[in-house]
Amino acid sequence: MKLFSFWRSLATYRVRIAMNLKGLTPDEVVDVNLMKGQQREEAYRKVNPMMALPALVDGDGPALFESLAIIEYLDETHPNPPLLPKDPKGRARVRGLAQLVACDSHPLVVPRVREYLEHELKLDEPARNTWCQHWHRAALTALETNLKDKATGKHAHGDQITIADICIASQGAGANFFKVDLGPFPNFKRVLDACMANDAFARAHPLKQPGAPAA
Ligand SMILES: N[C@@H](CCC(=O)N[C@@H](CS)C(=O)NCC(=O)O)C(=O)O
Numbered sequence: 511m512k513l514f515s516f517w518r519s520l521a522t523y524r525v526r527i528a529m530n531l532k533g534l535t536p537d538e539v540v541d542v543n544l545m546k547g548q549q550r551e552e553a554y555r556k557v558n559p560m561m562a563l564p565a566l567v568d569g570d571g572p573a574l575f576e577s578l579a580i581i582e583y584l585d586e587t588h589p590n591p592p593l594l595p596k597d598p599k600g601r602a603r604v605r606g607l608a609q610l611v612a613c614d615s616h617p618l619v620v621p622r623v624r625e626y627l628e629h630e631l632k633l634d635e636p637a638r639n640t641w642c643q644h645w646h647r648a649a650l651t652a653l654e655t656n657l658k659d660k661a662t663g664k665h666a667h668g669d670q671i672t673i674a675d676i677c678i679a680s681q682g683a684g685a686n687f688f689k690v691d692l693g694p695f696p697n698f699k700r701v702l703d704a705c706m707a708n709d710a711f712a713r714a715h716p717l718k719q720p721g722a723p724a725a
Pocket of ligand 1: 518519520521522544549561562563564575576577578612613617620621622623
């Protein structure tokens with residue numbers, strides 16, 4: 511397997527966690543430096559026309575894209591441990607929690623959006639940070655309410671790790687990058703801490719990847 515990755519990418523973090531949980535190690539990791547705009551270069555555009563990380567090539571391809579689609583592919587091809595519950599309502603809840611992060615919140619703070627705010631709308635850095643923190647808090651508020659449900663256990667859905675926990679870990683890392691206080695979100699923080707106690711999550715963390723700064 512060939513994983514297109516960058517240390518800071520939260521979407522790639524999600525795929526790294528899933529691979530770790532399933533005991534998979536990429537044969538090759540291709541660094542696409544988001545800070546240098548390499549996602550927009552011709553070579554990577556051919557891999558993922560959306561110009562976003564991650565992408566995964568399994569065997570002779572084709573390149574898979576979108577973190578949740580990649581994670582479900584890995585779950586189908588390597589079923590143990592399963593990352594979705596068996597019952598349809600449980601699966602819908604887990605996918606809903608995951609999509610709240612990956613589809614509603616995260617896309618609002620990615621480099622292409624932050625760069626548009628800077629270069630086209632001429633927002634200065636404090637204004638751009640206010641934007642990012644606002645959308646982080648909106649997602650955290652919704653997650654916090656959802657996690658009060660009795661379906662939540664040690665993890666986001668019962669006591670088993672699911673795709674929802676993977677997304678919660680990426681939301682937690684993003685909140686940390688953008689200095690969002692998790693104090694008002696104790697249920698979220700409890701589930702996040704349970705995830706981060708697991709080595710599969712801890713060693714996938716952006717700050718543990720080659721090229722990452724010390725803190
Ligand atoms: N919904 C996509 C998000 C992909 C995405 O936006 N990835 C970011 C890094 S976390 C990226 O590569 N952004 C490039 C850019 O915004 O220019 C997924 O979950 O895979």
